[in-house]
Amino acid sequence: MRIVHEFLRRPTAVFGLAVVLLVLIGALAAPLVAPYAPDEQLFDGLTLEGAPIGPNGAFLLGTDTLGRDLLTRLLFGARTSLIIGVVANGTAVAIGLGVGMLAGYLRGPAGNALMRFTDLMMAFPALLLAIVLAALFHPSLWIVAMVIAMVNWVQVARIVYTETRGLVERDFILAERSLGAGHGRIVFRHILPHLMPTAIVWGTLGIATTVLLEATLSFLGVGVQPPEPSWGNIIFESQSFFTSAPWLVVFPGIAILLTALSFNLVGDALRDILDPTQRGRM
Amino acid sequence: MIELILRRLGGALMILFGVAAITFVLLYALPADPAVQLAGRSATAQTVANIRHELGLDQPLIVQFVHYLGNLVQGDLGRSYTQKTEVMTLILARLPATLILMVSGILVEVAIGLTLGTIAALSRGGAVDRLVMTASFVGVSAPQFVVALLLLYVFAATLQWFPMSGFGTVSHVVLPALTLGVLGAGWYARMVRSAMIDVLNQDYIRTARAKGVAERTVVLRHAVPNALLPIVAMIGIDIGQFMGGVVVVEAVYGWPGIGQLAWQAIQQVDIPIIMGVTLISSLAIVVGNLIADLVAPLIDPRIRAR
Amino acid sequence: MTDASGDFGRTDAPVLSVDGLTVDALTERGAKRVLDAVSFDLGAGETLCLAGESGSGKSVTSLSVMRLLPRASLRIVSGSIRLGDRDLTGLSERTMREVRGRDVAMIFQEPMTSLNPVMTVGKQLLEPILIHQGGDEASARAQALRMLEAVQITEPVRRLGQYPHELSGGMRQRVMIAMALSCRPKVLIADEPTTALDVTVQAQILKLMRELKGEFGTSIILITHDMGVVAEMADRVAVMKDGRLVEIGSAVDVFERPAQSYTRELIAAVPRIGARAGTDGPPVVTAAAKAAPAAEKSLEPVLAVQNLTVAYGARAGLFGRKAGQTAVDGVSFELRAGRTLGLVGESGSGKSTTGKAVLGLIPYQGYVAIGGEELMDFSVKAMRPVRRLAQMIFQDPYASLDSRMTVGAAIAEPMAIHGIGDRVDRADRVAELLRRVGLTPDVASRYPHEFSGGQRQRICIARALSLKPKLIVADESVAALDVSVRAKVLDLMLELQETEGLAYLFISHDMAVIERMSHDVAVMNGGRIVEYGSRRAVFENSEQDYTRRLIAAVPIPDPTRRRLAMAG
């Protein structure tokens, strides 16, 4: 209850949540509210010379270079972004949580080995690695999600590691050990619950990063493949049109920006509320 | 101190070896046979087989890797499949451009981030703080390729304040550096803000105030140097982020750096170049962290003592 | 309250006069009063002690005088603070800046964090001199050097170029004092200046302050929770409670004829060193034990430690194995049922490390046997039977409870771990234990943050008792508690010892607490036990200079017995 109350006191967080909900509803209800089918190449969606049509009554946000309705594609693109955002980031957080917690708890050679591995992953330029991976495996929605997860877990692992290290040093863990609690009990009953705020915060903030990364991969043509609409590949398909048909870049760009921003705002608010180290500050 | 440096260097070498091994395994698991593409459409099966043999692609993976490592130790990154030029030559030729871009990008983000973060920390909880923090999130959430395209459209194509693309003069670097810097500036502003808030809550700040030190001096002399430490560490990590952003920014602005090289190589499955660029990028990240480690003691005498 | 302020006759006009000072905290639910019409005067050359427990408003008072309250959360709503003929509450920030450091200076509790870690001592010392007296850097430097000499720092010239982390805690506090006095302020506010220091260092700093007060003609407001320090230093005492000033008067008056019951309790709760002189063992608190003095139950020690050594930081480096620091070096002692061994020493002496090692919480070398069983390896399984015999209570009760677990679950946790009883059994036992430590069973469903410090420590004790152990290692278990609470927790521990036959390994830096609690005492210094014997022998006929110094340095809450003054 406290969380809800504190959350609602923040206008930016409420704005973020509203946009997130809007995107979510748009994505879920896309088949119902979208005026056209997502990959329907409408005959009157292109000029006779083959140019896309700007926003008008029939096509509220205009059409793309194949004569498809942009609004429809943006709505269906929201599905892609959210699915990837949730799946990829969820996987990343789960892996990061597991690796970070294990490394932080075990310490010693095993913990060190795990952290050296995350260091190694840190030394990969993330986007470059994602591009290489995505180009290697024929990209599809799920592959892209997994590629992003492979890249993004590292950050979570490092944070969880640091936090776990701190927790292990704390007196209550020492107290548990002095009581004779087993590793499983300490890890799952005592450490994990304390990491949940971090997991929740990253589960939210990370979605923003993920949405951006997916868009970037798709923009480079190694992300979600057409005709599956994704905000990134809509821009990819029409980037050379940005002087003659700016709506093809501007609208998906706004969609990406707003969605990422909203997840960031919500995540930031959650961090302020949930993270006990931040709580005392204000 | 020297031991610390040596230990870091050893770690860096291990990391580079790991990067090389992982990249190698990944790239050679590739479905595309570069020989087929190189041989071109008129090639006979014999030609393809010859090319495979000449590239050593018909040898077992481990042999290829050992061979690769052997060359690597001598600074030889191999030859590009498509350009037939030494990868080292290609990278060295393009590295200055990328370095210029990265340094200007880092300057942009640190300058913006440091200023905004400090301002936000000082007006903490106030309207300015909230404005800066929201703005920083907008910066962080803005897709680089959209920012790049929009900056290009507004400032180069329409207003013509800056050239559309190319390399050479200061005005060429402005838009790419801004694009790279905007994203980072958001992170820095947030980092600086929380570091500053941390520092401003420290006892020694209260001590300084109790001495009658003016607020400006408190912030600039007492708070900023202490808040700088996490920022320096972040610049090291940042280089990794930058290496990714560089691909997008160089692609949009036609900047002749290694991001462009990597992107072309990925499309042409030019494995030696991809390997080379990945290794160089990792090297940059490792060196960045190393520099951050070495700069930290200059700022904080406590680390010097250790 | 008004009658409390002005009834003490003085000849000259006060240097500082606080009148009706009221401060509100701005919270989400509106303003909350944290300081309520506080009034007092500070005479020239006088030391006024603001005494009181945590949350009483001492620090808010001092920060108000400096006008250093955090602007966003605390605000002076009414009252005046007159320094000479100026009301500080009405000054602009700019004018106030000139007052700070020149007219009113301040030193803080934590000398570790009160100095800027990235600036040299010299630079920090120069700052107030240059700000308030101007002049060139050379003359300021000369003055800074004189100040370092005045605070009796060794090698003052070298110190100027050093960074704070290169100095010990005591030296840092000396630097702070030098810095505060460098402009010869009229008033020095010292907020718990010695709390973070070891007792011997505390004695030196207090002595220094007394000397400098005369030399510099400065009036001092000394804020402390330690009635011993109050008695050592105060000309007058102001006692604060819940934001109000409840009593003010001369030190002798307040200590000998406290007007308020609160003050009386406060003074009574302070353990006085030497209070147990001439007796063996701690006082008997339960009726049953009084009736039948405990016989020696067994000769078999509950805990036997021989040649215990703990080395930290040892690891295999790139350049060969690095020797770590030895935190505990060849320590031996034993402890029998129903008895308490007090382990005392200054910070870094290795006493806490010893406590953790005997419970196998950190790796060690040497022989440790609990209940006659030597600990052979540290696997969770092998240790489990031993864990039932030995429990630990930590310094910070809040930190040693899992904040995400109800206290009921926390107390039941050991039983769950050891598979004792079912749900219902455990719930019954939790209720019983809560009652046993003086809490009501219905609190079992609450979370740790809903309790006060003393209550939390009771919960920790209940948890430690749940397995009916034979040995409890109490590591600074009352150090974080206010004196009045501390006394009650100590009494509870004594009571439990009598009824349960517990053996305590009681670790503390506080000689008075050790004296009260222990049958035997081991004094540690530099990782070794330098003196070991019955409490009576150690406290009354110590063979070691070190021990004698420790005892002598403890301030006694009796203004008539100021040893420091005599020493000075």
Added chain:
Amino acid sequence: MTHWLQRTALAGLITLTPLAALAEETPAKGANIVVTYKDDIATLDPAIGYDWQNWSMIKSLFSRLMEYTPGTADLVPSLAESFEITSDGLAYTFKLRKGVKFSNGREVVASDVKYSIERAVNPKTQGPGAGFFGAIVGFDDLSGGKAEGLSGIETPDDHTVVFKLGRPDATFLHVLAINFASIVPKEVVEAEGQDFGKKPVGSGAFVLKDWVIGQKLVFEKNPNFYVADTPKIDGFTVEVGQEPLVALLRLQQGEVDIAGDGIPPSKFLEIKNGPDAADIIVDGEQLQTGYVAINTRVKPLDDVKVRQALNMAVNKERITRIVNGRATPANQPLPPLMPGYDKDFKGYAYDIDKAKALLAEAGYPDGFETALYASSTDPNPRIAQALQQDFAAIGVKAEIKALANANVIAAGGTEGEAPMIWSGGMAWIADFPDPSNFYGPILGCAGAVQGGWNWAWYCNKDLDARAIEADSMSDPARKDERAKLWGSVFTDLMADAPWIPVFNERRVVAKSKRMGGPGNIYIDPTRVINYDAVYVKQ
């Protein structure tokens, strides 16, 4: 022995008479022009370079025995002064022009010709063009590593080269005009090793002066070039890393003379409809066909009825609209400019009902699922999506796999992997203007192998036999007969429908207003851009 002798003292052709219509234009002296490309120039080694950017640069850096008249597909001797072919078509004797020098100053002699061709064939060179020389005696030994040279090339004296062929090859003169047959100086190649491609030395119209990797290449006129008045500019600079769109904006501002990557789709209409269109745009046909290869060895595409149905399902008009009309719908593999193109052939008309009927006949009334591979560079994913929608109209659900070119090529060359491939981006542009170049590797049995380019995996022994027959007609007198025979090969194979010929893309180049000369030197059918012929108007 009767020799068919062709003496070609075609001085007129070599001096490149400007076309009559442009006679009044005079090339400006001392001009330098700027050309832009997005991608790096891969290599300028003539034995290796094989993409459309470096193709025309290599052409201008090196000389070959044979050459084409600028802007046409007409073969003329170049480094060769004259040549003779025996009547059986198995021996070619070339007389070299005397006094031609490499840019390092050494004279070009017969042994250089032999060395250059052998180098192109030698597996150590890793050259993609080795296969073109398959007719020369000794080819198998050299490419198989059993010999160091080609026994079929003889150099009786410094200015005579004789080629002995193992079989008649009507395209052999074309082969000697492609880049792989460029003459290189042995000593320089051996000195530079693999870096020869970055520091090329030839005897062509231009010399490479400077190469700043990732930024620009500077070419300078070869003052000693043996063709009079060629080139017409003093030099050209190729700037790389330039986005097509940016390049075009710079071209409009006069900073760039030729936008090498052409006009991006987004800008095309704006420029086409703009006032400068006539001065800026050069639009012409090229020897290109964009097609969908239908894998004849993958179910259910192995059924000819299915393939025919797919052919009928594609709305080629709409697809040409997507590329803004920069293409003409195609109905057969050969492009219209190619000898043998059958104007009267109708192919498969767009007819959804008939397509559905055929599918039903084949046993797929409800269609089926399959995959369509395509290059991931614009506009190919868009075209693939248009095709996908067309197939969907007859119930065929094609999943699009848009991949990097290399991956598509690899999939196409793996048996049973790619059901359908849209060729765009990797499209077949002829190496030389002869129909045989359009058959062997991409439709003949020889190409239907692992790593081959016959992505339809189509192998028709009868047609292969007819192809060999046609290629044996090396007597120029039978030119028309040969073209007709070739034409029938291509129209007949359409009965099996291994391809869906979609369109013949026209090449549209943007040049600055100051550039002169006829359009076809900017879209030269054998050179892409003919740097030897372009000039700046005075």
